[in-house]
Amino acid sequence: MRLTAMTVAAALVAGSALAEPVTPGDVQYDEYGAVAASLTGVAGDPVNGGKIMADKSQGNCIACHAVTALNDAPFHGEVGPMLDGVGGYRTAEELRGIVANAKMTFEDSVMPAFYKTTGFIRPGDAYTGKAAQGELSPLLSAQDIEDVVAFLLTLKD
Amino acid sequence: IAAAPLAMAEATDDQLVVNGDLEIVTQTAAAAHLEGSVDEVFSGWKFRDEGTRAMQMDDFDNPGMIFVDQAREAWAAVEGTEGKSCASCHGEPEDMAGVKAVYPKWNEEAGEVRTLTMQMNDCRTNRMGADAWKYDGGDAVNMDALLSSVSRGMPMNVAIDGPAQSTWELGKELYYTRTGQLELSCANCHEQNYGNYIRADHLSQGQINAFPAYRLKNAKLNGVHNRFKGCVRDTRAETYKEGSPEFIALELYVASRGNGLSVEGPSVRN
Numbered sequence A: 001m002r003l004t005a006m007t008v009a010a011a012l013v014a015g016s017a018l019a020e021p022v023t024p025g026d027v028q029y030d031e032y033g034a035v036a037a038s039l040t041g042v043a044g045d046p047v048n049g050g051k052i053m054a055d056k057s058q059g060n061c062i063a064c065h066a067v068t069a070l071n072d073a074p075f076h077g078e079v080g081p082m083l084d085g086v087g088g089y090r091t092a093e094e095l096r097g098i099v100a101n102a103k104m105t106f107e108d109s110v111m112p113a114f115y116k117t118t119g120f121i122r123p124g125d126a127y128t129g130k131a132a133q134g135e136l137s138p139l140l141s142a143q144d145i146e147d148v149v150a151f152l153l154t155l156k157d
Numbered sequence B: 001i002a003a004a005p006l007a008m009a010e011a012t013d014d015q016l017v018v019n020g021d022l023e024i025v026t027q028t029a030a031a032a033h034l035e036g037s038v039d040e041v042f043s044g045w046k047f048r049d050e051g052t053r054a055m056q057m058d059d060f061d062n063p064g065m066i067f068v069d070q071a072r073e074a075w076a077a078v079e080g081t082e083g084k085s086c087a088s089c090h091g092e093p094e095d096m097a098g099v100k101a102v103y104p105k106w107n108e109e110a111g112e113v114r115t116l117t118m119q120m121n122d123c124r125t126n127r128m129g130a131d132a133w134k135y136d137g138g139d140a141v142n143m144d145a146l147l148s149s150v151s152r153g154m155p156m157n158v159a160i161d162g163p164a165q166s167t168w169e170l171g172k173e174l175y176y177t178r179t180g181q182l183e184l185s186c187a188n189c190h191e192q193n194y195g196n197y198i199r200a201d202h203l204s205q206g207q208i209n210a211f212p213a214y215r216l217k218n219a220k221l222n223g224v225h226n227r228f229k230g231c232v233r234d235t236r237a238e239t240y241k242e243g244s245p246e247f248i249a250l251e252l253y254v255a256s257r258g259n260g261l262s263v264e265g266p267s268v269r270n
Helices: A007-015 A044-054 A091-099 A140-153 B052-057 B064-076 B086-090 B118-130 B138-149 B162-175 B186-190 B224-233 B243-258
Strands: B015-020 B022-024 B027-029 B040-042 B103-105 B112-116 B213-215 B220-222 B267-269
Touching: A044 A140, A091 A140, A091 B220, B052 B267, B064 B086, B064 B138, B064 B213, B064 B220, B086 B118, B112 B118, B112 B243, B118 B138, B138 B220, B162 B186, B162 B243, B224 B243
Parallel strands: B213 B267
Antiparallel strands: B015 B022, B027 B040, B103 B112, B213 B220
16 A cells, blocks of 8 residues: 555544554453454455455355355355344444354354464464464454454345 | 254265165164264265266276276285285185274284274285385275275174273364364364255265275375365364374274264265
8 A cells, every 4th residue: 555645644533544453362352252343443345355255265254154145156055054134133343253253252163263373273384284384374364354344244134 | 962953854865776786874873872973874975966976876987996906906916025915815805895894993912903004004014025005095095995895885883992992082082173273173064064065065974984985076096094184184284194093093983983884985975
């Protein structure tokens, strides 16, 4: 991004836009697993969020969930519930918590934690089958999570 | 956690009969040790599409049988310093009928649980003076396929008690351990979600009664440890190696989950 007077001004207004995103270890979950504060302070981009959910190498959420709005991408799975309408009955805070670490909302969930970097058994180096080298990156970045949440909020019946 | 009731509906009702007369049990009541896990066990065949299922109904259409023929040659081939072949000591491959159904099995003399591959490599190194075959490499998997084919239709019946029990317990622990960055266990996919699709894949119970499996995906026979490795890798985990103590234990445990299903290898899978 080119740093123009405009973007700097916008960032100053948003307050935290140029601040570092909340790290995976610092995310504050409430007792139900929801996360109140944005991880980045930058509004999510729902279009990109939909792409992340369908992309095999990113969220690959449709491996487990059917989402009618993403029907352009083939093969939606059945391991998790269908997500149509989820933006109508879940808040942004709840959705952020579920996508960042679903196990804080649903105990022992099969759903992977997308914003977590420690506490794994035999963590690998992506899909190579080899041991992880150094620190792990979360499956999705802070802004990716915000984008996905923004997309989920568009899923209203 | 009990299996989702819907899952059973997702397995085909078709029956597997090979060559028009060899009946294969692909669905049966679960062994007693699976209480609280699943009530019924299913062969992976039940979850494959019609075309893939059909290929396994006739040996002429089953590409895995080519490798069985290759193993028949290896069976009779003299190798190693002792001037012997498998046939020198074991006669015809058909004389080994029933062996596959009880492996992995405790070997008293060696004081260890042995997979079929370990046993044949023991014969090669200690009785033939030949090199061990690479674990789950072509030669070993082909011979496994031959030994499976002569036991086809017999019920899997591996022993889990007595001296094998501690190995079995380790295998069970591994089966329920959630590995890798995706934190998924074998059970998450193959016990809780069999019958469901995960992206384009129709999840089976992950049984091994039908191994080795000819996979259309890589056009070769695949061994059990090879398959385990792929599944563990897909959890974004560091895998175990073929032939490792962990996979030997896991093989014993997973084989025991299929007790009662027929020996079915070499099978056809996608």
